[in-house]
Amino acid sequence: MTIRQMCDAFGVTPRTLRFYESKELLFPIREGQKRLFTRRDRARLKLILRGKRFGFSLEEIRQLLDLYYEDDQQRTQLLRTYELAKERLAEMERQRAELDDAIEELREQLDWGEKMLASMNKTAAE
Numbered sequence: 001m002t003i004r005q006m007c008d009a010f011g012v013t014p015r016t017l018r019f020y021e022s023k024e025l026l027f028p029i030r031e032g033q034k035r036l037f038t039r040r041d042r043a044r045l046k047l048i049l050r051g052k053r054f055g056f057s058l059e060e061i062r063q064l065l066d067l068y069y070e071d072d073q074q075r076t077q078l079l080r081t082y083e084l085a086k087e088r089l090a091e092m093e094r095q096r097a098e099l100d101d102a103i104e105e106l107r108e109q110l111d112w113g114e115k116m117l118a119s120m121n122k123t124a125a126e
Helices: 004-012 012-024 039-053 058-069 075-125
Strands: 029-031 035-038
Touching: 004 012, 004 039, 012 039, 039 058, 058 075
Parallel strands: none
Antiparallel strands: 029 035
């Protein structure tokens, strides 16, 4: 695939693809100034975008992708991915709990503010 085809297929910009290439996450074939992305690059980009959506750092993603070449039928890669995913899920759940608490507190403050405003409006009308 050309860079334009990759961009269209995955909803990313050429700049994003060049950035991932500079970080050694993608390895397109270079023909002069032209980049051609292989099936392997497409699979890697899909995993990169999924990892980013889950909050993994690019370095974590790169390390996980590099484990593909371990000669153990991807056992090491799968195990490390599983461990990182469990850690990330725990972090996301902690963040969600903090956000739920903040939302509840803000709702309480809004209720209080609404009552105060209603009270002030009532006093001003009298």
